[in-house]
Amino acid sequence: MRTTTAAAMNTAQTGILLPLPPLARYLTFLCEDAEHAADCLRALAEVADGERTVVGLGRSLLSALATDIDGLRPFPSLAGPGIELPATPAALWIWLRGDDRGELLQRARRIAQLLAPAFRLAETIDAFVHDGGRDLTGYEDGTENPVDEAATATAIVGAERPLLAGSSFVAVQRWLHDLGRFEQMPSEERDRCIGRRRSDNEELDDAPASAHVQRTAQERFTPPAFVLRRSMPWAAGHRGGLVFVAFAASFDPFEAQLRRMVGSEDGIVDALFRFTRPLSGAYFWCPAMRAGRLDLSPLRI
Ligand code: HEM
Numbered sequence: 001m002r003t004t005t006a007a008a009m010n011t012a013q014t015g016i017l018l019p020l021p022p023l024a025r026y027l028t029f030l031c032e033d034a035e036h037a038a039d040c041l042r043a044l045a046e047v048a049d050g051e052r053t054v055v056g057l058g059r060s061l062l063s064a065l066a067t068d069i070d071g072l073r074p075f076p077s078l079a080g081p082g083i084e085l086p087a088t089p090a091a092l093w094i095w096l097r098g099d100d101r102g103e104l105l106q107r108a109r110r111i112a113q114l115l116a117p118a119f120r121l122a123e124t125i126d127a128f129v130h131d132g133g134r135d136l137t138g139y140e141d142g143t144e145n146p147v148d149e150a151a152t153a154t155a156i157v158g159a160e161r162p163l164l165a166g167s168s169f170v171a172v173q174r175w176l177h178d179l180g181r182f183e184q185m186p187s188e189e190r191d192r193c194i195g196r197r198r199s200d201n202e203e204l205d206d207a208p209a210s211a212h213v214q215r216t217a218q219e220r221f222t223p224p225a226f227v228l229r230r231s232m233p234w235a236a237g238h239r240g241g242l243v244f245v246a247f248a249a250s251f252d253p254f255e256a257q258l259r260r261m262v263g264s265e266d267g268i269v270d271a272l273f274r275f276t277r278p279l280s281g282a283y284f285w286c287p288a289m290r291a292g293r294l295d296l297s298p299l300r301i
Pocket of ligand 1: 135139140142144145175194196212213216217218219227242244257258261272276
């Protein structure tokens, strides 16, 4: 059967599943010329290897191409007490993974040139691994991520959806930390915000319901809400925070977590909001790879 063969041949963009690189650069593009979008995308599919260059496509791009992907929906507009979560949709999201800032700059420039006939670079964010995998607050990030086969099953669409098998859905939010505010909290209060001890990363037995890991405990949702987080700290001048990046086979688990964070169910807001806010929020679909290239066949272009 054709569909089964397609599923067997497709693989995920491997950068999604690999450990974080030391450095990264996130590029966000808007589509300004729909007529040339398909050609630019085909050119990108040739150079994006899925490992060092991970690509996600937004809804506005798919509608420019007169196509869509089942499951790629708009980023939800959510709010909680005193909290607005911005939705900042974009046409293309590119995660450049590397270990040399000069090389990342050159790769970003080449890609921007290649896309220039149709796309305008709207945002560039430089990111990095901090202190062996900690958020800028000093807390280890990624501890409860699924690993190995569970990571693949969580992040990558399986053969039960043959057309999309090997692809993934990614939620991206750029959070800006108020580090001054965070540093003013006594260390026990900081631990209670996260729900883990910074010193040894142990979960607190008596964490309040507002603690971040209480809000987001993945197995405590019905159905369980697992995502594969691949977030990285970012910095520009004296500002910094986290580029939160969560891959999954659908947006349902991310959305369930986010709703609980803003208190949609019980009015309890995630204590993270005491010192950090998202500046952006967008959803993208990350095509599978086939024969070393992005597989654009589900788009019928
Ligand atoms: C600035 C923003 C954020 C920071 C600094 C942050 C930091 C952390 C830290 C330190 C942990 C504990 C260790 C770990 O398991 O990774 C954690 C866990 C987690 N976070 Fe976040 N996070 C942020 C935003 C988010 C958002 C927006 C979501 C989803 C909507 C999320 C989902 C999760 C999940 C699912 C866990 C694991 C919970 C569990 O199953 O125990 N985080 N985060």
